[in-house]
Amino acid sequence: MKSVSLLLMLGLSAATVASSCGKKAAPENPTPNADSATAAERARQDSIAAAQAEADRLAREEAERIARQREADSLAALSRSAEEVRNMLATMIHFDYDRSNIRPDDMGALDQKVAILQANPDLRIRVGGHCDERGSDEYNLALGNRRAQAAKQYLVSHGIDASRIETQSWGEERPMGDGHDESSWSQNRRAEFEVTSGGDNLRRPS
């Protein structure tokens, strides 16, 4: 309402400016007559109507904008949730040197993946096993395979159909950290999880 009255005032001042312009254009005609008075009145009414139309349009646009925003916000929330699920799914697990057994501290992350796979029956994933650079290059392909299989086995033993999980070993060929110390090595001894299909609109596990 405030903006409407403001616009009204703006309209009035615009009319005043217009009439003062008229004055400037015809200074030899100072006495207003009946015609000019009705004209002024009509102009005033017109400007009020125009201001009203403008205000309506702005209000309509504002409403549309809010509606659009609300829709976008809810989409964003949806995708935020899918993103969160994807991140949970992609959480890597790690291994001890030359070992392929699942560490107790990684079981929570794997249980989350079990829940996500159960909530999204079309989802298929690939587990990639990786090693650090200390072992033998070729042996690491076998070790990476063991790690990928161990992760897959955990998921399968918790009820996920084996056909939904591919495995792959990269040995030490795709390190995360390029350093030559334990902090890089422990990062590199890992299994990665990537979506191979059914990864759109991931549902959050209930």
Next chain:
Amino acid sequence: MTPLLLATLLVLQDTSAIDRGVRIGIIYRPGVRPGLVMLPRTGGGAGLDSVRAIIARDLDYSDRFEVITLPGGDSIRLASSTAPSRSPTSRRSASAGTSRGAPASPQSLNYPLYGALGADFALDITRSGDTTLAALHDIAAADLRRSLRATLPPPTSPDFRQAVHRLGDQVVQAALGVPGIGATRVLFVREGKVYQIDHDGADQKLVSSTDRQAMSPAWAADGRHFAYMEFQAGKGWLYLQDMATGKRIPVSTTGTALDFTPAFSPDQQTMAFSRATEEGTDLYTINVKSNCCLRRLTVGRFSDNLSPTFSPDGQRIAFVSTRPGLPQIYVMAADGTDQQLFAPFDYGVTGSSNAPEWSPDGQSVAFHRDVAGTLQVFVLDVRTRTVRQLTSVGRNEDPTWAPDSRHLAFVSDRSGYRQLWIIDLDTGRIRPLLQQSGARLPAWSPRLSEATSTTP
């Protein structure tokens, strides 16, 4: 010592050529290698200096000679006036046929002088027209032992160096009865691509034909093909590539799993390889000749079996197995039967052992073993089943045999970064093959009989 030596000589004289006995005599001098003097060049000819330099380096890298280099100039070369008594001998050898001596050979050398310099052999390399002539003189016999002719391609040709290496190998053969290892190459992996390099470090060349990550190159016995593994769509594919054309074909049945570490049987009929599946990693063979007939050799279940290498008679396969817990070196018949431990180890003490390669003479298997947290190259004596540690400086891994079964190329970080080195097992001499970091998984070729250069 002397009676024994004489007995050896007599026995050998019964059965074979006399100069064979002489060679045995030389080998029996412990720690002393025959001296070989490269005679100063006479005359010109395109690329003669390169030929001489390449052959001199081959002789040096063979680690079978003390190569003696003379200061330039001809002053001590020609001695025709001081040794006229030698001419009947050279004439006799010159008339002995094409394999021995050549009519154009120098009339006489100052054999006593070269003998005083410690030379057992003198090598004279000359060029006339298209022909390069390598004349090997036997100093003790004061005679020309052999004259070798070669028609070399021009120095600008990609085949030039290999042709020179082959001539150098013939010189070693003429002197000692065993060919050199000049005409050989090493395949290796760097940044996921396969490269080749001559044994003397020259002519490094990319041979990978795709941008996919590759591993584990392995030579076929003919030196014209090699196999390697390539990561593709989550699997490990085995490819067979032709050296000359660069054309490659996937090995049959590959692409369904992670196949890796290919190894050819000596007759090239069979390829053994490792395949990683849900059950773990096991060894398989396939007939590469007809590209068929997958056969499984090991059933690991709770252990992995990988990295096969054939004995040179094709009867046995050495491989890595994790059945004792840590990976160790095992052996079996080529059909998968009679699997047993090969390289002894102390349970709970000895570290992981990996990357076995059977020597071309069948007597040894080289591998690497974890010693106190780093890798060292070991050699297993096949007959006695005893192991010997070869390296101790830095991390040393993935040994591969030269065709002479006395040199090994391997990966070492002894200089601060991982690169390829070559060790001679007889003398212990070590030299870098490549001054570039990141090279690994070397595979030394057999002797390359003719041009196998890849098309550019």
